[in-house]
Amino acid sequence: xxxxxxxxxxxxxxxxxxxxxxPTAGPGQVVVxxxxxxxxxxxxxxxxxxxxxxxxxxxxxxxxxxGYVAEVGSGVEGFAPGDAVSGSTFVGAFAERVAVPxxxxxxxxxxxxxxxxxxxxxxxxxxxxxxxxxxxLAEGEKLAVLGAAGGVGLATVELGRLLGAxxxxxxxxxxxxxxxxAKGAETALPYDDLKRRLTEAGGAxxxxxxxxxxxxxxALRAMRRGGRFVTVGFATGEIPRIPLNLVxxxxxxxxxxxxxxxxxxxxxxxxxxxxxxxxxxREGRLRPHVHAAYPLGQGSAALAAVADRTTAGKVLIIPGxxxxx
Numbered sequence: 001x002x003x004x005x006x007x008x009x010x011x012x013x014x015x016x017x018x019x020x021x022x023p024t025a026g027p028g029q030v031v032v033x034x035x036x037x038x039x040x041x042x043x044x045x046x047x048x049x050x051x052x053x054x055x056x057x058x059x060x061x062x063x064x065x066x067g068y069v070a071e072v073g074s075g076v077e078g079f080a081p082g083d084a085v086s087g088s089t090f091v092g093a094f095a096e097r098v099a100v101p102x103x104x105x106x107x108x109x110x111x112x113x114x115x116x117x118x119x120x121x122x123x124x125x126x127x128x129x130x131x132x133x134x135x136x137l138a139e140g141e142k143l144a145v146l147g148a149a150g151g152v153g154l155a156t157v158e159l160g161r162l163l164g165a166x167x168x169x170x171x172x173x174x175x176x177x178x179x180x181x182a183k184g185a186e187t188a189l190p191y192d193d194l195k196r197r198l199t200e201a202g203g204a205x206x207x208x209x210x211x212x213x214x215x216x217x218x219a220l221r222a223m224r225r226g227g228r229f230v231t232v233g234f235a236t237g238e239i240p241r242i243p244l245n246l247v248x249x250x251x252x253x254x255x256x257x258x259x260x261x262x263x264x265x266x267x268x269x270x271x272x273x274x275x276x277x278x279x280x281x282r283e284g285r286l287r288p289h290v291h292a293a294y295p296l297g298q299g300s301a302a303l304a305a306v307a308d309r310t311t312a313g314k315v316l317i318i319p320g321x322x323x324x325x
Contacts, residue, residue, distance in 0.1 A: 002319070003060045003095035004299040009049025012307065015061070015300040023099035025073030030102045032085060036118035036293070037065040037093040039306045039315045040151070041235060046091065047303065055091050061303075062093025062317070066108070066117035076102045084108040086117045094299055096319045106278055119151070119288035119314035124277045125270070126232065126259050127155035127208075131163060133269060134230045134257040135206045139164030142202055146219055147210030147235055148185065149176035151314040154289055156208050157183045159277075162285065168201050170194065170215070176312050179289065191215055198222030208232060216240035220252065229254045235309060289313030 005018045025031045043061050045051035055061075066086040069079050079085070079102055087105040092098045108117055131137045143160045147153045148169035160167045161184030169180035169188045177188035189197045195218035198204060203224045209216055213236030220229055220242060229252055234240075247254055262270060280286045293316040294302035302317050 001096040002296060004062070004296060004317070005058055006047050006055075006061055007058045009047065009054075009057060012044065012047060012300045012303045015047065015303070017297050017299070020060075020095070023097055025071040025076075025099055027074045028076060028101055028103075029073040029099050030069055030076060030079050030085075030105060031071040031073075031097055031099045032065065032067045032087065032105070033070045033097055034065045034093060034095060034319050035067040035114040037062050037317045037319075038118045038122065038151070039302050039317060040064060040122055041233060041306060043094075044303050044307045053090070060092045060095050060098075062095070062098075063090060064088050064118060064122045065093040065098060066112075066114045070097060073102075078102070079105065079107070084110050084112050084114075084117075086121050088122055094296065094317050096296070106274070109282065115290055115293060115316055115318075116288055118316055119290050120277075120281055120286070121274075122259075123151040123155040123288065123314065124159065124281070124286060125274050126152050126257075127159050128277045129259060129262060129270060129273050130208055130230055130232050130257040131156065131159055131206075132273065133262060133266075134255045135208065135228045137163055137165055137206050140166070141205035142166050142168065142224070144168040144170060144198060144204035144207045144219060144222075145180075145185075145210070146170045146207065146215055147233075148180045148188070149173075149312040150210060150235065150309075151288075152232065153210050154180065154183050154313050155286075156210075157185050158286055160184070162280070165206070166202075168198065168204065170198075170219075172309070179312050183289070194218040195221045203227075206230070211235045212240050213238035214240070217242060217246075220246055220250075220254075223250055223252055226251045226253075228252070230257055231255070232257050291315050293318050295319075
């Protein structure tokens with residue numbers, strides 16, 4: 001089978017398209033024929049070797065996928081060849097097939113659109129749990145989302161609206177802000193003069209920060225007293241330093257959300273959350289926005305597009321004939 005490979009941590013341009021042996025299903029595992037895989041920002045950091053957990057080289061990057069069950073290992077119940085599934089893994093998804101623990105899979109309707117399914121799982125699970133577990137968002141509150149046009153950002157906008165919040169989306173371009181409004185935001189703002197703009201929009205009870213860098217502090221300054229500031233990622237590449245006097249004076253709670261860590265501490269809460277967002281997806285109440293789909297042979301270009309933050313929503317990699325990296 002063909003797979004995108006990282007032989008050394010570093011530039012995305014170093015990825016290659018290689019031929020590998022077909023994976024087999026070990027005990028408790030399922031082999032999935034991948035029809036679509038989604039690029040997450042963590043995939044980029046793992047390739048670059050800057051993620052908090054290192055993947056030993058060589059490896060196949062990719063953490064989110066959708067496809068059909070090809071083989072079921074011993075001890076696995078509830079899955080059979082031909083079942084439509086989506087799933088997540090640390091690495092391995094940017095390939096024609098992937099072997100994963102059955103516990104990491106979700107069954108899907110047989111007629112599901114695979115590209116939509118691949119774009120759904122990680123972003124919406126991250127957004128839902130950041131809003132409900134970390135932010136404890138309440139109906140009627142003001143929610144500001146920094147990085148609102150990314151995959152997790154748009155999911156946060158959609159889910160915030162469904163949870164009854166008044167959503168303020170912050171995004172870098174007019175096109176991205178228009179998309180955020182279409183996804184349910186009541187207000188969409190640029191980053192310049194952010195404290196004033198957020199304050200004039202009514203401030204925020206909850207901030208979900210996906211970008212970090214210089215935008216975190218002005219967002220914090222525009223928060224309402226007693227609000228919750230949740231840091232989820234640092235897409236700018238810069239970890240902000242927050243003046244703690246602002247936290248004291250405003251009575252704000254600052255929390256961090258990283259889905260792997262929360263999952264290890266409270267896996268049952270994450271299971272319930274995944275079930276809820278899957279239900280909303282099946283009912284058609286959540287619809288991921290797919291910015292572009294690249295063939296497997298152009299995998300490095302797909303990751304580079306996300307790294308450049310020029311995309312909106314999700315970028316996909318579709319296994320297919322090699323077309324060169």
